[in-house]
Amino acid sequence: MAEKCYVVGAGDLTVTEVVPGPEDLVIAVDGGLMYCQVLGLEPDFVIGDFDSVGEEGLEAVRTLERTVPERMIRLNPEKDDTDMLAALKLGLEKGCRSFRIYGGTGGRLDHTLANIQCLLFLKNQGAEGYLCDGNSLIFVIKNEEVRFRKEMEGYLSLFSLGAEARGVTIQGMKYPLDRYTMKNDFPIGISNEFVGEEGLVQVEEGEVVCIVQYA
Numbered sequence: 001m002a003e004k005c006y007v008v009g010a011g012d013l014t015v016t017e018v019v020p021g022p023e024d025l026v027i028a029v030d031g032g033l034m035y036c037q038v039l040g041l042e043p044d045f046v047i048g049d050f051d052s053v054g055e056e057g058l059e060a061v062r063t064l065e066r067t068v069p070e071r072m073i074r075l076n077p078e079k080d081d082t083d084m085l086a087a088l089k090l091g092l093e094k095g096c097r098s099f100r101i102y103g104g105t106g107g108r109l110d111h112t113l114a115n116i117q118c119l120l121f122l123k124n125q126g127a128e129g130y131l132c133d134g135n136s137l138i139f140v141i142k143n144e145e146v147r148f149r150k151e152m153e154g155y156l157s158l159f160s161l162g163a164e165a166r167g168v169t170i171q172g173m174k175y176p177l178d179r180y181t182m183k184n185d186f187p188i189g190i191s192n193e194f195v196g197e198e199g200l201v202q203v204e205e206g207e208v209v210c211i212v213q214y215a
Contacts, residue, residue: 005096007087008032008041009115010053012106014133015039025096029087031057032103033064047073047090048083082111085118092125099129105138116140116209120161123207135214142207148172148199153215158182158189158201158208167204172197182208 002025006018010031018039020026028036030048034057050061065072075086084104091099099122104115115131119140122129131138140161148156156173160182170177174193182189189208201210 002094002096004098004100005088005091005094006041007084007091007099007101007104008035008039008043009084009101009103010035010107011103011111011115012133013038013103014106014135015102016134018100018102025091025094027087027091029103030083033057033060035103043071045071045073045087045090047075047087049075049077049079051077082114082118084111084115085121088118088122088129092122092127097127099127101129101131102133104131105133105136119209120207137212137214139210140207141201141203141210143203143205145169145200145202146210148194148201148212150196150198152194152199152212154194155213155215156192156194156199156201157211157213158192159187159211160184160189161207161209165203165206165208167202168206168208169200169202169204172199179204182206 002023005025006020007027007029009029013035018041026041026043028043028046030050031053033046036043046064105112119129123140123142163184165182168177168180168182174195
């Protein structure tokens with residue numbers, strides 16, 4: 001049973017290589033099917049309502065529905081779950097607990113925000129999820145601490161997902177905090193910097209989204 005799931009969405013593709021392990025699950029989400037072809041990935045499942053694939057993509061979908069129908073999941077365009085959320089639920093059903101999402105940012109801002117909410121959904125299911133691109137990594141911290149290697153370079157930003165996150169501590173970075181109550185109407189957590197020390201972010205109660213921007 002796969003524990004790690006690689007999900008390829010239809011946002012901006014900002015990487016040139018994705019290398020899942022032989023036991024990892026790969027899911028293409030809607031137009032992410034075309035990105036899988038670019039990346040040389042063969043998805044285990046293709047899921048979506050396929051409203052963003054274009055004519056070339058639709059032909060690829062029809063071909064797969066004829067040749068490997070067991071891998072294809074066509075969703076109703078009128079639904080509550082986004083295509084991405086449906087893909088993550090599928091990965092959870094298959095036993096995956098760690099998700100790497102590519103093509104989940106850029107494009108429409110509402111889709112990016114929805115995908116950040118999907119990261120919180122995964123966290124609430126006891127799983128971990130990361131929105132990955134070539135320049136940044138986005139994940140959710142909830143009632144826990146996360147450590148960063150001293151070799152890290154670039155910026156780190158934190159934003160409260162709820163009304164407030166209590167007991168937010170930042171150590172080993174340019175701008176420290178000590179058990180701070182972070183609110184979602186004041187962006188105090190933006191653009192912190194790695195300084196060559198082991199970094200720590202702790203959230204005692206609540207959820208924050210963490211964005212690591214690589215140098």
